[in-house]
Amino acid sequence: MNAATQMSLEAELAESQVADVLDELDAELVGLAPVKSRIRDICAFLLVDKLRSQLNLNSGAPSLHMSFTGNPGTGKTTVALRMAEILHRLGYVRKGHLVAVTRDDLVGQYIGHTAPKTREILKRAMGGVLFIDEAYYLYRPENERDYGQEAIEMLLQQMEDHRDDLVVIFAGYKDRMEQFFRSNPGLSSRIAHHIDFPNYTSAELLAIGHLMLKQMQYTLSREAEAVLREYIELRQTQPNFSNARSIRNALDRARLRQATRLLAQRDKPLSARELMTIEAQDIRASRVFAQAARGSDS
Amino acid sequence: MRLTQGAFSFLPDLTDAQIAAQIEYCLQQGWATSVEYTDDPHPRNTYWEMFGMPMFDMKDAAGVLQEVNACRHTFPSHYVRVNAFDATRGVESVRLSFIVNRPPEEPGFGLIREEGAGRNIRYTLGRRA
Numbered sequence: 001m002n003a004a005t006q007m008s009l010e011a012e013l014a015e016s017q018v019a020d021v022l023d024e025l026d027a028e029l030v031g032l033a034p035v036k037s038r039i040r041d042i043c044a045f046l047l048v049d050k051l052r053s054q055l056n057l058n059s060g061a062p063s064l065h066m067s068f069t070g071n072p073g074t075g076k077t078t079v080a081l082r083m084a085e086i087l088h089r090l091g092y093v094r095k096g097h098l099v100a101v102t103r104d105d106l107v108g109q110y111i112g113h114t115a116p117k118t119r120e121i122l123k124r125a126m127g128g129v130l131f132i133d134e135a136y137y138l139y140r141p142e143n144e145r146d147y148g149q150e151a152i153e154m155l156l157q158q159m160e161d162h163r164d165d166l167v168v169i170f171a172g173y174k175d176r177m178e179q180f181f182r183s184n185p186g187l188s189s190r191i192a193h194h195i196d197f198p199n200y201t202s203a204e205l206l207a208i209g210h211l212m213l214k215q216m217q218y219t220l221s222r223e224a225e226a227v228l229r230e231y232i233e234l235r236q237t238q239p240n241f242s243n244a245r246s247i248r249n250a251l252d253r254a255r256l257r258q259a260t261r262l263l264a265q266r267d268k269p270l271s272a273r274e275l276m277t278i279e280a281q282d283i284r285a286s287r288v289f290a291q292a293a294r295g296s297d298s
Numbered sequence: 299m300r301l302t303q304g305a306f307s308f309l310p311d312l313t314d315a316q317i318a319a320q321i322e323y324c325l326q327q328g329w330a331t332s333v334e335y336t337d338d339p340h341p342r343n344t345y346w347e348m349f350g351m352p353m354f355d356m357k358d359a360a361g362v363l364q365e366v367n368a369c370r371h372t373f374p375s376h377y378v379r380v381n382a383f384d385a386t387r388g389v390e391s392v393r394l395s396f397i398v399n400r401p402p403e404e405p406g407f408g409l410i411r412e413e414g415a416g417r418n419i420r421y422t423l424g425r426r427a
Contacts, residue, residue: 095357095358097357123361123365124355124356124357126356126361126364127358127359127360127361128357162360162364165361
């Protein structure tokens with residue numbers, strides 16, 4: 001009996017191919033240790049739950065609605081996409097697609113417009129994951145006639161009634177989400193998993209930059225790498241820093257400058273290596289350095 | 299008299315699981331589904347009343363089934379059918395249509411006899427009261 005259970009856990013794990021997704025998660029997402037460990041917990045729980053139901057032990061469908069809180073660019077949407085895939089492999093959602101919406105998609109413009117709109121979205125998300133970005137905009141306390149409340153009530157009802165058809169993920173900045181949940185206690189208690197996304201450290205951001213460049217088939221020259229490290233340190237202290245998204249934007253601009261630089265020396269023949277390499281000057285030209293210099297002057 | 303229109307109408311009524319499986323097939327083919335109802339199932343009455351909008355971009359049958367159940371709840375003694383529309387170029391028409399709800403008692407149709415000009419007798423189908 002004991003051996004049999006052990007065997008089937010292993011078989012279940014192999015069958016669901018969850019291990020692959022988890023490995024991918026580890027490889028492609030830098031940092032985010034608390035998020036990853038929570039996802040592992042959920043995976044383990046769902047696997048055990050599946051086995052329990054095979055042995056006819058009581059296994060009420062667990063509630064898997066989640067809230068992702070964290071600063072911009074910390075990977076909430078990316079993790080939500082992965083989550084949909086993981087839940088699909090575990091057989092918890094049937095289709096595993098992600099429907100990403102914001103307030104505009106749920107809340108209508110006049111009386112009686114909200115309910116059909118929300119229902120439409122909910123119908124589309126059935127069998128998958130509904131990802132509500134910046135969920136706190138749904139609730140506007142300053143306007144008591146705001147239709148957002150209606151959308152929240154419909155969400156609540158459907159989250160209960162269709163627990164095995166639908167997983168809802170609320171995402172947004174931490175402080176505003178907390179306020180949102182405080183003013184909607186019914187919502188907070190129906191969400192089983194509150195996952196907080198920490199900010200990335202500079203080393204993690206550098207690793208993310210490398211990963212992005214690898215995906216885009218670019219490389220950094222050795223000097224450029226040092227400059228990128230410097231850039232990240234400076235950028236973190238400046239306003240509107242949004243973690244991985246800022247890095248992506250910086251790299252996109254570096255690619256633009258690299259293209260301009262290559263075009264300027266068009267009479268020279270180019271090798272594949274030159275086409276792939278981003279040099280120190282491409283990053284050095286960023287206004288981040290100029291602003292930092294000005295900041296230290298004044 | 300049992301109404302025999304659309305697919306599966308000579309079979310016993312489909313269960314919800316069977317309906318879901320049919321809808322699932324439609325969605326896999328990329329067809330858009332819609333729910334319609336009527337209290338006048340005359341064979342020449344092609345266009346039934348729409349229950350809500352046609353549903354595009356659906357991934358799972360649960361959403362469509364929810365709409366079917368809402369329609370059954372609102373019109374328990376009407377005929378309700380599910381249509382699947384294929385928008386592929388060159389097809390652009392309903393591919394599958396089947397009845398998912400019938401009134402408890404189906405009156406069927408009566409043959410109405412009418413005398414026309416020149417002592418002609420014409421027959422037509424009419425609703426039986």
